[in-house]
Amino acid sequence: MSDYNFAYLDEATKRMIRRAILKAVAVPGYQVPFASREMPMPYGWGTGGVQLTAACLTPEDRLKVIDQGADDTTNAVSIRKFFQRTAGVAVTERTREATIIQTRHRIPEAPLTEGQILVYQVPIPEPLRFLEPRETETRRMHALAEYGLMHVKLYEDIARNGEIATAYAYPVKVQGRYVMDPSPIPKFDNPKLSDCAALQLFGAGREQRIYALPPHTQVVSLDFDDHPFVAAKAPHACDLCGDAASYLDEVITDDAGGRMFVCSDTDHCATHRATGHAGRLGGTEGAAA
Amino acid sequence: MTGAAMIVVRDVAKRFTLHNQGGAVLEVMAAASLRVGPGECVGLVGASGAGKSTLMRMIWGNYRIDAGSIRVAGVELAGAEPRQVIALRRATLGHVSQFLRVVPRVPALDVVAEPLLSLGMDQDRARAQAAALLARLNIPERLWPLSPTTFSGGEQQRVNIARGFVHPWPVLLLDEPTASLDAANREVVLSLIEEARTRGAAILGIFHDEAARARVCTRLVDVSGFAVAA
Amino acid sequence: MTGAHPLLSVRDLTKSYGTRRGCADVAFDLWPGEVMGIVGESGSGKSTLLGCLAGHIPPDTGRVVFDTRAEGPRDVLAMAEPERRMLARTDWAFVHQNPRDGLRMGVSAGGNVGERLMAVGARHYGQIRAQAVDWLGRVEIAADRIDDKPRQFSGGMQQRLQIARNLVTGPRLVFMDEPTGGLDVSVQARLLDLLRGLVRQMGLSAVIVTHDLAVVRLLADRLMVMKDGLVVEQGLTDQVLDDPQHPYTQLLVSSVLQA
Numbered sequence: 056m057s058d059y060n061f062a063y064l065d066e067a068t069k070r071m072i073r074r075a076i077l078k079a080v081a082v083p084g085y086q087v088p089f090a091s092r093e094m095p096m097p098y099g100w101g102t103g104g105v106q107l108t109a110a111c112l113t114p115e116d117r118l119k120v121i122d123q124g125a126d127d128t129t130n131a132v133s134i135r136k137f138f139q140r141t142a143g144v145a146v147t148e149r150t151r152e153a154t155i156i157q158t159r160h161r162i163p164e165a166p167l168t169e170g171q172i173l174v175y176q177v178p179i180p181e182p183l184r185f186l187e188p189r190e191t192e193t194r195r196m197h198a199l200a201e202y203g204l205m206h207v208k209l210y211e212d213i214a215r216n217g218e219i220a221t222a223y224a225y226p227v228k229v230q231g232r233y234v235m236d237p238s239p240i241p242k243f244d245n246p247k248l249s250d251c252a253a254l255q256l257f258g259a260g261r262e263q264r265i266y267a268l269p270p271h272t273q274v275v276s277l278d279f280d281d282h283p284f285v286a287a288k289a290p291h292a293c294d295l296c297g298d299a300a301s302y303l304d305e306v307i308t309d310d311a312g313g314r315m316f317v318c319s320d321t322d323h324c325a326t327h328r329a330t331g332h333a334g335r336l337g338g339t340e341g342a343a344a
Numbered sequence: 345m346t347g348a349a350m351i352v353v354r355d356v357a358k359r360f361t362l363h364n365q366g367g368a369v370l371e372v373m374a375a376a377s378l379r380v381g382p383g384e385c386v387g388l389v390g391a392s393g394a395g396k397s398t399l400m401r402m403i404w405g406n407y408r409i410d411a412g413s414i415r416v417a418g419v420e421l422a423g424a425e426p427r428q429v430i431a432l433r434r435a436t437l438g439h440v441s442q443f444l445r446v447v448p449r450v451p452a453l454d455v456v457a458e459p460l461l462s463l464g465m466d467q468d469r470a471r472a473q474a475a476a477l478l479a480r481l482n483i484p485e486r487l488w489p490l491s492p493t494t495f496s497g498g499e500q501q502r503v504n505i506a507r508g509f510v511h512p513w514p515v516l517l518l519d520e521p522t523a524s525l526d527a528a529n530r531e532v533v534l535s536l537i538e539e540a541r542t543r544g545a546a547i548l549g550i551f552h553d554e555a556a557r558a559r560v561c562t563r564l565v566d567v568s569g570f571a572v573a574a
Numbered sequence: 575m576t577g578a579h580p581l582l583s584v585r586d587l588t589k590s591y592g593t594r595r596g597c598a599d600v601a602f603d604l605w606p607g608e609v610m611g612i613v614g615e616s617g618s619g620k621s622t623l624l625g626c627l628a629g630h631i632p633p634d635t636g637r638v639v640f641d642t643r644a645e646g647p648r649d650v651l652a653m654a655e656p657e658r659r660m661l662a663r664t665d666w667a668f669v670h671q672n673p674r675d676g677l678r679m680g681v682s683a684g685g686n687v688g689e690r691l692m693a694v695g696a697r698h699y700g701q702i703r704a705q706a707v708d709w710l711g712r713v714e715i716a717a718d719r720i721d722d723k724p725r726q727f728s729g730g731m732q733q734r735l736q737i738a739r740n741l742v743t744g745p746r747l748v749f750m751d752e753p754t755g756g757l758d759v760s761v762q763a764r765l766l767d768l769l770r771g772l773v774r775q776m777g778l779s780a781v782i783v784t785h786d787l788a789v790v791r792l793l794a795d796r797l798m799v800m801k802d803g804l805v806v807e808q809g810l811t812d813q814v815l816d817d818p819q820h821p822y823t824q825l826l827v828s829s830v831l832q833a
Contacts (some may be wrong), residue, residue, distance in 0.1 A: 065718065080729060105730055162670075199659060201693065202693075203663075203691075203694070204692075204693075206692040207678075207681055207685045207688065210685050210688055210699065211685050212691065214682055214684055214685065214703075214720070214721050258770060279697055279698060280698045280699075280700050281700050282699050360817075361819075363821030363824050364821060364825055406810070406813045406817065407817045408817050429793070430608075445791070447763055447766050449760065473770050478800075491585055
């Protein structure tokens with residue numbers, strides 16, 4: 056195989072991370088500090104997620120890596136290759152076939168199932184950070200469940216924009232206790248966090264924090280009585296597969312105002328097209344693929 | 345007079361210790377006693393420095409009573425808790441001092457209405473009563489929204505008097521209420537005092553104006569007898 | 575105005591910094607509706623005392639008993655932290671000398687006022703905003719400034735905003751640390767008048783630390799004079815100022831410049 060220890064990290068480090076994961080699972084939504092290691096990639100490229108994946112991988116696992124929903128972007132390809140080389144595990148682009156999915160900024164469209172692990176890459180784990188810069192103070196606020204400040208952020212949003220304009224990294228409350236940053240996923244994905252059959256793990260490498268949502272945890276998006284949470288998406292159907300329910304990316308196609316909307320989840324889009332569906336431009340694109 | 349007296353001063357002594365002037369001790373008063381009943385207006389007389397103002401201040405509560413007893417409406421002031429004195433001043437004990445002390449920028453109308461507001465009266469009623477009194481004391485209406493800190497001495501004194509008569513306090517202390525007033529306003533103040541006396545207020549005052557004293561006082565007390573011989 | 579218990583009852587309060595005395599053996603009862611001033615020069619221990627009372631500094635010994643709404647008199651120092659912090663954002667308020675310490679400078683005026691409401695569970699945006707507008711009006715800030723950030727406000731406005739932010743939950747006890755310090759004289763006067771009105775309308779009790787005798791004369795019913803960490807004199811404000819007994823108080827009063 057290779058000269059690397061399985062999945063790059065040494066066994067003691069993986070054990071340390073697994074301990075942090077166990078604690079995170081035991082206290083859903085609580086940010087567990089861990090001794091994040093230097094990884095052979097820059098911070099911001101998913102070092103937290105990579106360490107979680109490394110600590111969870113077994114030789115039998117089948118790994119899927121997505122970035123903004125896509126399997127074929129640089130970040131996803133690099134991380135997938137990294138584990139192919141250092142762990143020799145099987146990889147896949149199919150959500151249903153994967154046992155571990157590492158993701159940046161999306162939750163796959165296909166419902167996750169029991170036994171799967173979804174690993175999120177997290178840039179800033181502290182949802183209160185932008186309002187309260189002192190770590191000592193935010194820790195105390197979590198400890199005492201003083202979360203009025205979180206609503207101040209949403210208040211400011213409405214005051215400035217007439218509605219809650221936060222479109223990603225939308226704060227949630229976990230099992231009625233901890234307020235959590237779900238990583239920069241679109242708020243469209245927030246409902247999928249709750250009562251999910253898979254284990255969800257969140258890793259922030261630079262900030263050295265791990266947190267988790269065990270299967271079937273209740274997750275509620277914060278809102279106001281008169282400004283309820285809405286899981287919004289672009290009001291279109293996918294131009295390739297025709298699905299009107301999936302989350303879309305807007306793609307500019309020329310410099311004359313041409314644009315198209317396509318599923319951000321590439322596996323979902325391909326699967327949908329394979330079952331005979333087609334969107335506005337689906338015929339030609341499908342033929343080309 | 346009977347036990348119904350509203351002001352009872354008994355064997356009161358007062359000394360000042362000037363710690364920053366070599367610890368000099370000034371004995372200014374000893375064995376002062378007097379009573380003022382409802383419907384009485386008692387004038388304090390005696391040479392300047394005899395202790396008229398000192399006695400008034402002890403009854404008002406801003407000078408400590410070193411010995412003896414002062415009871416106002418049954419409340420003992422010697423050793424009283426601040427809140428007892430404050431409650432007394434709010435509802436029972438009124439005071440017209442020689443100097444107006446107010447927050448700058450507060451309109452004259454509100455300065456006069458304030459005692460009523462702190463008794464819980466709603467703002468419109470309190471202002472209406474204050475306005476009536478200011479009008480009676482010939483303060484032009486254009487001055488009402490202005491702070492009295494910018495007024496002339498006579499105008500300030502009239503604002504002070506309005507504030508002192510805006511609530512029917514059962515006990516009133518008057519320190520030179522007619523000083524620096526013209527004849528017309530002096531007349532208004534004297535009738536205010538007479539009206540207060542008629543409604544049953546117990547009034548203790550210092551009046552240098554002998555004609556005024558003769559007109560409103562029912563009795564005089566010479567404080568010279570309370571002074572400590574030097 | 576006065577209930578059966580003092581609102582705040584303090585006994586034997588002592589705080590030392592190593593061998594240096596912060597404050598020692600402080601005792602007093604504050605009754606509902608009373609405003610108490612604490613004066614003394616810098617380093618006299620008045621800010622340490624205020625910090626101990628408000629729960630910001632843990633004292634070495636002593637009791638601070640507050641008459642809680644739900645359970646009557648309780649020793650605040652013996653409370654668990656969540657309970658004390660809940661008290662601090664409901665029935666208590668703290669007005670800092672520097673508005674930057676008491677405001678969130680990056681949050682709009684409305685958000686600053688609404689925070690305490692949201693902290694105690696308000697979840698209706700329209701109602702929170704309506705209350706914020708009402709409170710801005712009470713502290714004489716125009717309603718159209720509600721979405722402006724405090725850094726766009728003058729010093730006096732910032733201080734008034736801090737007061738609104740603190741009083742919106744209808745506290746019963748307000749701690750103030752030099753509330754008019756650092757403001758122009760004319761702005762001070764307006765703030766003093768505002769505070770007097772609010773104290774009267776809401777029946778507030780307050781403990782005000784200041785070195786300005788003119789401020790306590792206008793605002794405080796009673797006065798405590800501190801020197802070297804000890805209370806040297808206390809009583810009715812005008813009695814302490816007009817007939818000071820202690821050498822230090824006499825010096826303090828005679829040192830005031832007459833304008």
